[in-house]
Amino acid sequence: DSGVTQTPKHLITATGQRVTLRCSPRSGDLSVYWYQQSLDQGLQFLIQYYNGEERAKGNILERFSAQQFPDLHSELNLSSLELGDSALYFCASSVRGGRETQYFGPGTRLLVL
Amino acid sequence: AQSVTQLGSHVSVSEGALVLLRCNYSSSVPPYLFWYVQYPNQGLQLLLKYTTGATLVKGINGFEAEFKKSETSFHLTKPSAHMSDAAEYFCAVTVAGGTSYGKLTFGQGTILTVHP
Numbered sequence: 331d332s333g334v335t336q337t338p339k340h341l342i343t344a345t346g347q348r349v350t351l352r353c354s355p356r357s358g359d360l361s362v363y364w365y366q367q368s369l370d371q372g373l374q375f376l377i378q379y380y381n382g383e384e385r386a387k388g389n390i391l392e393r394f395s396a397q398q399f400p401d402l403h404s405e406l407n408l409s410s411l412e413l414g415d416s417a418l419y420f421c422a423s424s425v426r427g428g429r430e431t432q433y434f435g436p437g438t439r440l441l442v443l
Numbered sequence: 444a445q446s447v448t449q450l451g452s453h454v455s456v457s458e459g460a461l462v463l464l465r466c467n468y469s470s471s472v473p474p475y476l477f478w479y480v481q482y483p484n485q486g487l488q489l490l491l492k493y494t495t496g497a498t499l500v501k502g503i504n505g506f507e508a509e510f511k512k513s514e515t516s517f518h519l520t521k522p523s524a525h526m527s528d529a530a531e532y533f534c535a536v537t538v539a540g541g542t543s544y545g546k547l548t549f550g551q552g553t554i555l556t557v558h559p
Binding site for chain 2: 344362363372374375378385386388392424429431436
């Protein structure tokens with residue numbers, strides 16, 4: 331158990347819908363990262379937050395957004411869902427960032443029908 | 444920008460045999476390198492990492508990796524495979540400073556199969 335929790339574990343929804351994925355980092359960690367894992371794209375970095383502020387952005391679609399709240403939990407919002415958004419979404423956390431170990435949660439598996 | 448190439452999407456070994464998973468990276472600045480393992484239906488777990496100092500890094504479950512700057516490689520090895528090592532392994536890189544600091548760039552992964 332990494333100490334990072336993600337809810338829900340599974341999500342099935344329809345095209346055009348909007349979903350919210352939630353992540354609670356390890357106690358004491360200020361940085362939260364979101365990654366997408368799909369068969370065709372592999373593991374890709376989406377976005378990083380540090381202590382409530384966006385720190386780094388990857389290949390995140392404009393339909394996707396994220397935020398980190400004062401209690402340090404984070405949410406990833408996916409809207410206008412398409413079939414291709416079906417993937418495993420991981421959250422990871424570390425104390426600050428940089429070369430520190432990132433601890434990964436179990437992931438949320440999203441299926442868009 | 445950084446990149447990682449894992450040679451061989453599938454590696455198959457016999458139980459007790461040497462495990463060698465290959466990783467080459469590309470980076471214009473000194474890299475920080477990681478190996479993660481993913482068991483079915485689970486998240487990623489850190490095996491080991493190289494940041495600075497000793498280039499031979501030992502990790503969990505008997506795995507080790509050597510950072511070779513001249514070869515831009517960070518291959519993962521284990522002297523004797525165990526059935527429980529069957530999983531997917533990912534090599535990843537990040538660098539210090541700039542907008543990429545902390546962002547992990549992953550290779551495509553290598554699925555390790557261990558035969559009895």
